[in-house]
């Protein structure tokens with residue numbers, strides 16, 4: 291019998307009696323299931339189910355692949371194998387047509403067995419992912435293991451009941467494979483990790499000026515020429531060498547299959563009519579103007595990350611020529627043969643329309659079609675593609691610039707320049723996916739910490755990403771139905787290797803997953819951070835090089851501590867309690883101004899143990915509305931439980947005493963930073 295329950299499905303709740311905490315400790319389980327994203331309804335009860343040896347199961351044949359795939363890590367790393375049976379199975383998977391969502395599921399663990407019900411294979415996969423999160427983190431270690439390395443400890447799963455379904459149907463991440471190229475294995479790992487957190491759209495940015503990655507059999511020059519560029523500085527420092535790669539049609543089909551088994555739809559993107567430098571390099575006659583050119587070169591990584599060497603040429607297709615439009619449609623036909631996704635992304639962003647202004651044939655098209663200038667030409671082209679895709683049963687999606695000159699009839703907007711594109715789309719009856727760059731882009735930094743590797747300018751911290759809600763306040767409930775969900779975009783300008791992809795993506799992708807999946811009313815930053823903190827052993831076991839920064843407050847300065855007339859003062863902060871648990875070694879102490887007319891000029895920071903100086907950093911710094919040198923490095927010893935630790939700050943009010951701020955320490959615990 292359940293200890294408590296809420297019958298109102300869809301309401302967020304977690305119900306647990308205190309006794310479970312002790313039971314869980316005895317069993318070596320965590321006290322509270324830390325499922326990410328948070329299920330709609332979770333009811334915990336006393337007891338546990340133990341799994342070991344041959345686990346019998348029953349499952350409809352159409353769900354079997356998702357079920358087995360979802361438990362792959364358990365089968366690889368745990369002392370468990372599966373055997374199908376019709377008689378008294380330990381795990382019973384059944385189809386339940388009355389669930390509110392295609393992706394919804396219910397999961398019930400009792401001391402006697404596990405019941406899973408879902409409407410579709412996706413729901414079954416999600417049930418297994420929640421189930422895996424109830425098992426020891428070490429099981430997440432490998433999806434494929436060498437033989438004979440399975441664990442021998444029985445797996446203990448807490449008794450509970452979950453009813454779950456997503457808030458939004460589109461919970462996506464975008465990976466840019468053009469700026470830097472990832473291997474098929476890297477792409478599959480990216481998708482696999484997404485699926486663990488119930489993210490369900492992998493938007494694959496396959497083409498851009500810096501490399502064309504989609505193998506077209508009809509237009510082979512796209513990859514013969516367009517997939518390669520001369521790259522200064524990487525992978526060999528100091529040399530400029532040929533860099534690139536592409537995905538064969540067979541490889542892309544394999545990625546689609548791999549993703550589908552994990553509930554992930556691959557939405558391919560072919561950028562048109564801008565961002566086409568590589569396209570035009572392959573077929574110069576389709577550019578505007580149509581002259582021979584190289585594929586775009588890229589920055590010198592990592593020495594000179596922000597310098598983009600200029601290459602002669604154009605990144606814009608010539609839409610005055612019928613041939614261009616024909617080739618684009620034929621490429622999309624090839625794309626549709628490989629990708630069953632209902633949505634095909636056609637880009638449409640950042641078109642340099644001056645090329646069309648100066649092109650005779652483009653101007654002739656504008657005149658002949660009575661189009662409204664260059665915006666009208668872009669809109670006309672998107673309508674052509676829209677009709678082409680719709681006639682083949684697909685839907686067009688593009689970046690918010692496809693609104694310029696008028697949105698094509700059936701188009702869906704991916705809103706990246708803030709929310710206005712998505713709001714406009716929803717208000718005019720079009721669907722939209724929200725991916726505002728200033729809120730949830732993954733190529734932006736996530737910290738102010740100087741240890742963070744180079745990234746696109748701007749910061750979207752984990753907390754900021756978690757705080758984002760995809761439904762703008764400007765929409766009525768009726769209009770809000772057009773918001774399909776949200777997506778984090780990882781442009782790989784600064785992300786040339788997999789450890790950096792990891793670092794930019796995680797743990798922010800988990801926040802995106804929870805915003806997309808869990809009920810808005812139940813979202814709570816502190817609770818999420820707590821679950822995520824408990825979740826770290828899983829991220830570690832998965833081998834993810836995620837960004838993690840633990841910060842603590844050591845004190846605050848206020849005008850009361852400062853003296854007028856620029857007099858230097860020593861401020862002592864007892865940090866014995868707040869430093870507790872701090873790892874020995876060099877730690878950064880940062881001064882962050884919070885308010886006031888003036889700032890704090892700093893001269894030194896010193897650590898005292900029982901009144902004795904043990905580490906000091908003397909340099910001039912300033913913390914005000916602008917700050918310089920405001921981080922001090924102190925060498926912390928292994929802290930003695932019987933000692934008193936004091937942080938002594940020497941400084942003065944700069945121009946006056948009206949200044950307030952925080953003194954904090956942050957430790958970056960990411961495994962690899964350089």
Ligand SMILES: [Zn+2]
Nearest residue numbers: 578608649652
């Ligand atoms: Zn032209």
